[in-house]
Amino acid sequence: MMLPAVLTALLALAPASEPASDTLEYRAFPMAGDEVQALCTQGPVEVLLLPDAPADVASWRPVLERLEGRVGACTWARTPTSAERGWFELLNRLADVGDHLRVGAPPESGASVGSAHPPVWVGDGAGGLYARLLAQDRPAAVGGLVLTDPETEGWETTLRRGMPPDAWSREVARRTLPNGDGVRLETLLERAADGGTPGVPLTVLTGLAVPTGAGWTPRWVREARQRRHRDLVAGAVPGRHVPVAGARSALRRAPDAVVSEILRVVRLRERTAGRRGAP
Numbered sequence: 657m658m659l660p661a662v663l664t665a666l667l668a669l670a671p672a673s674e675p676a677s678d679t680l681e682y683r684a685f686p687m688a689g690d691e692v693q694a695l696c697t698q699g700p701v702e703v704l705l706l707p708d709a710p711a712d713v714a715s716w717r718p719v720l721e722r723l724e725g726r727v728g729a730c731t732w733a734r735t736p737t738s739a740e741r742g743w744f745e746l747l748n749r750l751a752d753v754g755d756h757l758r759v760g761a762p763p764e765s766g767a768s769v770g771s772a773h774p775p776v777w778v779g780d781g782a783g784g785l786y787a788r789l790l791a792q793d794r795p796a797a798v799g800g801l802v803l804t805d806p807e808t809e810g811w812e813t814t815l816r817r818g819m820p821p822d823a824w825s826r827e828v829a830r831r832t833l834p835n836g837d838g839v840r841l842e843t844l845l846e847r848a849a850d851g852g853t854p855g856v857p858l859t860v861l862t863g864l865a866v867p868t869g870a871g872w873t874p875r876w877v878r879e880a881r882q883r884r885h886r887d888l889v890a891g892a893v894p895g896r897h898v899p900v901a902g903a904r905s906a907l908r909r910a911p912d913a914v915v916s917e918i919l920r921v922v923r924l925r926e927r928t929a930g931r932r933g934a935p
Contacts, residue, residue, distance in 0.1 A: 679698050680720055681695070681697075681698065682695055683730070687753065692732055693732060694730045694731065694753075695732070697729050698724070699728035700728045702776065703777075703918055704729070704731075704757065704775050705720070705729060705731035705779075705783075706778065706780065707731065707734075707781075708780045709782070709835075710733060711733050715908060716907075718911040719907070719918070723915060723919075729918075730757045732757070734837060736836045738834075739838055740834045743847060747789060747793055747794075750790060751797060754775060758775060773926060775799055776800040776801070777800075777802075778803075780803075780804045781804075781805055781807060782835065782837070782841060784803035784805070784807065784860075785806055785845065786844075788801060788848055789848055791854035791856055795855060798854065798856055799857075799922075799925040800856045800858070800921035800924060801857070801858045802858075802859045802861070802917050802918050803858070803860045804860075804906045804914055805861065805862060805907070806860060806888070807841055808884040811831070814883060815827065815877060815881075817873070817880075818874070818876035820871020821871070831845075853888075853891035855893075858921075859895075860898070861917065862885045862900065863900050863904045864901050865902055896920075898917060
C-alpha cells in the first residue's frame with residue numbers, strides 16, 4: 657500500500673536505523689478532513705517553521721535538532737494540492753495549524769496559549785513569503801520573522817538580466833502558475849508589496865551561491881538577490897540582513913546561522929510586543 661505523500665515526507669526525517677533525535681517528537685491531529693503531521697522539539701511551541709515546498713519538511717530537521725532544549729519549535733507538512741485556491745484560504749490554514757500546535761487543541765476549542773507573546777514564524781523560499789503575509793495580514797499573531805532565501809517581488813527587473821532565456825522561462829512559469837500549495841506566487845507577491853514592512857523583528861538570510869554556466873551572469877544575479885532581500889528589512893525595526901557565503905540555500909548549508917537568528921528574534925519579541933499596529 658502506498659503511503660500518503662505527507663507521511664512519506666515525515667518518515668524521511670528519521671532514518672529507519674535511528675531516530676531523528678532522542679527527544680524530537682511527532683505530533684498528529686485531524687484538521688478540516690486531513691491529518692496534520694508535525695515534528696517538534698519538546699516544550700511550549702514558540703517557533704513555527706514553514707518549508708518551501710509543501711512536503712519539504714526534512715529541510716528543517718537540522719534546525720530542529722539544534723533548537724532542542726533551547727526553544728519549542730515545530731514544522732509540518734502541508735498537504736499538496738493541484739486545485740487552485742486563494743491566498744486567504746492558505747493563510748487561514750497555516751494560522752489554524754500553528755494555533756493547534758501551540759495550544760494542543762483546535763482553535764475553536766477556546767484553549768489558551770501559555771506564552772505571553774505570539775510565535776516567531778520562520779519560512780524558507782515560498783514559506784518565507786507566507787510568513788511575511790501572515791505578519792502583514794494578522795500582526796497580533798506574529799511575534800517575529802526569520803526568512804531564509806524568501807520569494808520577493810521585483811524579480812522581473814532584478815533577475816532577468818543575469819539569466820539565460822530558458823532559465824528565465826522556467827522562472828516565469830514557476831511564479832505565475834499555481835504551485836504545490838495551490839497559489840500563484842506572483843499574486844501573493846503583489847499583495848506582499850502592498851502590505852508594507854511588518855512591525856516585528858525581522859531577519860532575512862540570503863545564500864550567495866548562484867548558478868553558473870552559459871548565459872548566466874553570476875555577479876548580477878547575486879547582487880540582485882541581495883538587493884531584494886536588503887529591501888525587505890530596510891523598514892523593519894529591528895531589521896537584519898545576513899548574507900551566507902558559499903550557499904545557494906542558507907537553510908541547507910548554514911543551519912547554525914539560521915538557529916542563531918531564530919534565537920535572536922525570539923529574544924527581541926518582548927521589546928516590540930506593544931508596538932505592533934493594525935494591518
